[in-house]
Amino acid sequence: MINIETATYYTATKKYDLSFPSLEDDIDVDIVVIGGGFSGVNTALELAEKGFKNIALLEARYLGFGGTGRNGGQIMAGIGHDLDKIRKDVGEDGVRAIFEISDQGADIIQARIDKYGIMADFCHGYGYMGYNARQARTLRAWEKDFKSLNSRHEIRYLEGSEVKSIIGSDVYGSALLHMGGGHVHSLNLLLGEALALSNHGAKIFEYSPAVEVIYGDRVKVRTAKGSVTANKLLWACDSFLNRMEPELHRSTINTYAFQCMTEPLSDELIERISPIRGAYSDIRPVIDYYRVTKENRLLFGSATPLIDHLPKDLKEWNRRLMLKVFPYLRDVKIDLAWGGPMACGANLFPQIGSLPGRPDVFYVQGYAGFGVTPSHIICKILAEGMAEGSPRYDLLSSIRRATVVGKDQFRPLICTAGKTWHQVSGYWTGRR
Numbered sequence: 001m002i003n004i005e006t007a008t009y010y011t012a013t014k015k016y017d018l019s020f021p022s023l024e025d026d027i028d029v030d031i032v033v034i035g036g037g038f039s040g041v042n043t044a045l046e047l048a049e050k051g052f053k054n055i056a057l058l059e060a061r062y063l064g065f066g067g068t069g070r071n072g073g074q075i076m077a078g079i080g081h082d083l084d085k086i087r088k089d090v091g092e093d094g095v096r097a098i099f100e101i102s103d104q105g106a107d108i109i110q111a112r113i114d115k116y117g118i119m120a121d122f123c124h125g126y127g128y129m130g131y132n133a134r135q136a137r138t139l140r141a142w143e144k145d146f147k148s149l150n151s152r153h154e155i156r157y158l159e160g161s162e163v164k165s166i167i168g169s170d171v172y173g174s175a176l177l178h179m180g181g182g183h184v185h186s187l188n189l190l191l192g193e194a195l196a197l198s199n200h201g202a203k204i205f206e207y208s209p210a211v212e213v214i215y216g217d218r219v220k221v222r223t224a225k226g227s228v229t230a231n232k233l234l235w236a237c238d239s240f241l242n243r244m245e246p247e248l249h250r251s252t253i254n255t256y257a258f259q260c261m262t263e264p265l266s267d268e269l270i271e272r273i274s275p276i277r278g279a280y281s282d283i284r285p286v287i288d289y290y291r292v293t294k295e296n297r298l299l300f301g302s303a304t305p306l307i308d309h310l311p312k313d314l315k316e317w318n319r320r321l322m323l324k325v326f327p328y329l330r331d332v333k334i335d336l337a338w339g340g341p342m343a344c345g346a347n348l349f350p351q352i353g354s355l356p357g358r359p360d361v362f363y364v365q366g367y368a369g370f371g372v373t374p375s376h377i378i379c380k381i382l383a384e385g386m387a388e389g390s391p392r393y394d395l396l397s398s399i400r401r402a403t404v405v406g407k408d409q410f411r412p413l414i415c416t417a418g419k420t421w422h423q424v425s426g427y428w429t430g431r432r
Helices: 038-049 083-102 105-116 133-147 160-165 186-199 267-273 314-325 372-387 391-397 407-429
Strands: 026-034 055-058 123-130 155-159 174-183 203-205 212-215 219-222 227-235 253-262 279-282 289-292 298-302 334-344 351-355 358-365
Touching: 026 038, 026 219, 038 055, 038 186, 038 227, 038 358, 038 372, 055 227, 083 372, 083 391, 105 174, 105 186, 105 372, 123 133, 133 155, 133 174, 155 160, 160 174, 174 279, 186 203, 227 372, 253 314, 253 407, 298 314, 314 334, 351 372, 351 391, 358 372, 372 391
Parallel strands: 026 055, 026 227, 055 203, 123 279, 227 358
Antiparallel strands: 123 174, 155 174, 212 219, 219 227, 253 298, 253 334, 279 289, 289 298, 351 358
């Protein structure tokens, strides 16, 4: 198994020295949130901004221990992997509405940073990269789609020698530049949001894992040394749910992503890698993704493309992938490598809603590795549903959650089959 206690780029470079107590009392609140990542903190902050002050948030370890603190930091457009997968649930009008919503993530993050003065190193500039003619056609179609939203940001399709204006690699034949996207220090973003949440009066508890959740007239969450009784509950655990809620456990399955970070690089080398100092990903069903950091490092990540397994040497595994894109980095040292689980639903689309028969118990999960930007969109809509309700919440919560049959017994086989199908279908959808 991966040692998830390993230091990450984010823990090594965080700017906020925040810590919160563990829960050692019995408290009564309006809303209790289980999970201290982007989903939990963002939804709680959205609710606090709506006027809900009596909120408690429980985190089993420390804030950002999960996917929020071990991702690529990519700020990209979209919510899920492929909107066609949910067309049968929401129809053509619903797909268009969700597409329009999905372009708001970067602006939500930027507004949050500006409002609270968060030190998150947001840098604009995103490149979606294509290897072949099929992917080039897809990127041209994406250009039209993105421009149809009347974005204020530069969006431009590039081909041939033009690609070198944004990326120092010979492996790509096309690219879509989207200056509305970019990258961010995701842990600093989360900690800045948590500080804002605390300043709104919410109670945050670290090292306070839920050991039992009791549904009744009100919800009660017990921890090792205390309890929270609340009118409403939000499950925001994603890949760290640990089977605590069977209804939610059945509809996601965990796979893994892995990242590495180079030693500090010269300004000249960073300029060669990324003239726009941006973030990038190809558009294959299982992507390589990477970006430069404020400290002049390259952060590179991916997941196993076919056979689901945990590499024995994460530094070497990531390094081999990095050198396929940037062979001139062969003498560069890898300082850190880490990984972690990511929860995926059958349709690879985030899941939000309330539990059957429990309108007071809400959930959000299943980002399938695309959590930084979508979490800020999804949680704004989820907060609407938890507060006053909204058509946007009704739309997203109407998307069905399929049961992942056999996940506990055959997880590696199911993930391998899913990845293989995802790759094969990519030829039909212009992603391979």
